[in-house]
Amino acid sequence: MKNYKKIILCVQLLVAAILLNSCEDILEEENISQLQADNLLTTQLGLESVIADAYSQINGANNIRDIVKREEMTTDEMWQTGGGENGTASSLIAFFWDSNNSLEAFDWGKYWNAIRDANTVLDNIDNVGEISEETRSEIIAEVRFLRIWAYYSLWNQFGDMPIRTSLSDPRELARASDAEFSNFMETEMLAAIADLPEPGDEPNYGRVHSDGARALLTKWYLNTKQWQKCADMAMQIMDRDNFELFPSAFDLFALENERNSEFILVKTLAPNTNNGNNLVPTMFPPDFYEGIDGGLDGVVNTTWSNFASQYRLYDEFYNSFEEGDTRRLRIITRYYNSSGAEVNLLTTPDNTRAMKFPPDPATQGVFHGNDFPSVRYADILLARAEALNELNGPNQESIDLINEIRDRAELDDITVDDYPSKAALRMHILDERRWEFWSEGKRRRDMLRMGVYISNAQARGKDAQEKHKLFPIPQSEIDANKLIEQNPGY
Numbered sequence: 001m002k003n004y005k006k007i008i009l010c011v012q013l014l015v016a017a018i019l020l021n022s023c024e025d026i027l028e029e030e031n032i033s034q035l036q037a038d039n040l041l042t043t044q045l046g047l048e049s050v051i052a053d054a055y056s057q058i059n060g061a062n063n064i065r066d067i068v069k070r071e072e073m074t075t076d077e078m079w080q081t082g083g084g085e086n087g088t089a090s091s092l093i094a095f096f097w098d099s100n101n102s103l104e105a106f107d108w109g110k111y112w113n114a115i116r117d118a119n120t121v122l123d124n125i126d127n128v129g130e131i132s133e134e135t136r137s138e139i140i141a142e143v144r145f146l147r148i149w150a151y152y153s154l155w156n157q158f159g160d161m162p163i164r165t166s167l168s169d170p171r172e173l174a175r176a177s178d179a180e181f182s183n184f185m186e187t188e189m190l191a192a193i194a195d196l197p198e199p200g201d202e203p204n205y206g207r208v209h210s211d212g213a214r215a216l217l218t219k220w221y222l223n224t225k226q227w228q229k230c231a232d233m234a235m236q237i238m239d240r241d242n243f244e245l246f247p248s249a250f251d252l253f254a255l256e257n258e259r260n261s262e263f264i265l266v267k268t269l270a271p272n273t274n275n276g277n278n279l280v281p282t283m284f285p286p287d288f289y290e291g292i293d294g295g296l297d298g299v300v301n302t303t304w305s306n307f308a309s310q311y312r313l314y315d316e317f318y319n320s321f322e323e324g325d326t327r328r329l330r331i332i333t334r335y336y337n338s339s340g341a342e343v344n345l346l347t348t349p350d351n352t353r354a355m356k357f358p359p360d361p362a363t364q365g366v367f368h369g370n371d372f373p374s375v376r377y378a379d380i381l382l383a384r385a386e387a388l389n390e391l392n393g394p395n396q397e398s399i400d401l402i403n404e405i406r407d408r409a410e411l412d413d414i415t416v417d418d419y420p421s422k423a424a425l426r427m428h429i430l431d432e433r434r435w436e437f438w439s440e441g442k443r444r445r446d447m448l449r450m451g452v453y454i455s456n457a458q459a460r461g462k463d464a465q466e467k468h469k470l471f472p473i474p475q476s477e478i479d480a481n482k483l484i485e486q487n488p489g490y
Contacts, residue, residue, distance in 0.1 A: 041124040054117035071441035083309025099472035111150040118147035141195035206268030215375040234384035265375040276367025294332030294355040356439040
């Protein structure tokens with residue numbers, strides 16, 4: 001039975017590796033057949049297959065749509081109607097969810113699978129015979145980062161987690177304390193940075209490099225309000241000069257530009273596979289035929305399918321943009337339907353559609369090939385601007401960093417005199433982040449960090465309570481691990 005289970009694991013990992021290989025060539029296809037149950041965890045190729053599965057878990061197709069749904073439908077940006085996911089979305093919009101919510105359970109499982117894969121590699125790396133010390137160090141650094149990336153995603157939803165660093169850890173573990181978890185996250189990311197390859201030297205696009213780890217650490221410091229560390233780590237990335245703002249906010253997410261100088265940490269996705277971007281088909285009205293605006297001028301739908309589930313933007317969000325902001329030009333307000341009639345979405349309340357990710361011409365169905373940036377350079381600039389404001393109040397460097405973003409959006413510069421207090425500039429940074437990162441799943445965490453998530457929801461008539469700052473641990477996990485405590489209020 002033990003060997004049988006080992007063979008099953010081997011097959012599962014090989015399938016995952018093949019799927020990932022089809023997109024990013026992480027593994028040499030002709031070598032897949034060399035892997036057997038007996039050598040899966042004793043060869044570099046075998047460990048690479050486990051790493052491939054970790055990426056596959058983190059990049060899981062449903063994660064993209066679910067990230068945006070969870071992080072924006074609980075805020076003032078987006079809502080949803082129709083389709084099979086209406087029940088889940090409605091509970092998020094209304095702040096009415098519980099520990100049996102399938103969305104949270106799905107994300108829980110995916111990220112814990114990635115942690116399992118990372119620990120599998122770390123537990124077995126010393127069993128690999130012929131491997132250089134440099135390669136060994138890079139593999140260890142990569143899987144330590146992947147483990148932390150998964151932990152960061154879990155923390156964002158559920159708070160501090162049990163820390164598992166080996167497959168031999170007990171099945172039942174209690175949550176780490178705030179101090180323990182924070183120290184683990186920081187220590188692991190710093191260790192990974194030291195041995196990860198430099199940007200451009202990673203084996204394939206989409207695999208992590210040292211600046212990707214620095215970027216996630218910047219976000220960790222930002223969202224845990226470690227302001228000086230956040231400012232310093234952001235400055236490290238800026239000083240290293242490996243990344244920069246892409247010249248055009250309008251064209252930033254076009255498929256031909258997705259491997260650009262701004263995307264630092266990326267979830268790579270492929271069309272027509274389960275490892276594709278299924279956020280795109282939620283953005284179109286079902287009868288969309290030809291675009292008029294939103295960056296889809298003259299684009300005709302001939303190959304892709306649209307979901308019955310429709311993600312819609314609130315008018316308050318659409319109208320919040322400053323006049324002339326080129327970032328708003330990616331929002332659909334008009335189109336031609338299949339009958340050739342022009343449809344104006346602005347005539348119906350809260351009905352415009354986000355088109356930050358243009359449809360992939362190669363798509364046959366619902367899975368598009370648009371990569372999803374987890375952290376891009378604009379995030380680094382605004383993180384440092386925010387941290388410096390929290391440390392020093394309104395200051396010229398924060399203003400200059402914000403203006404870099406505004407200049408790209410073709411907006412007038414702001415000045416220090418426009419913001420007489422730390423609170424005033426903080427709220428402007430929140431606005432800038434809203435305009436810059438819509439459809440990228442960042443709004444909920446930004447509002448939580450700035451202390452307005454619950455009050456904003458209450459002002460919109462939602463039954464939002466303090467417990468809603470976190471999601472409930474899935475009931476299935478509570479049943480399986482008697483030592484883990486449910487989040488307060490659930």
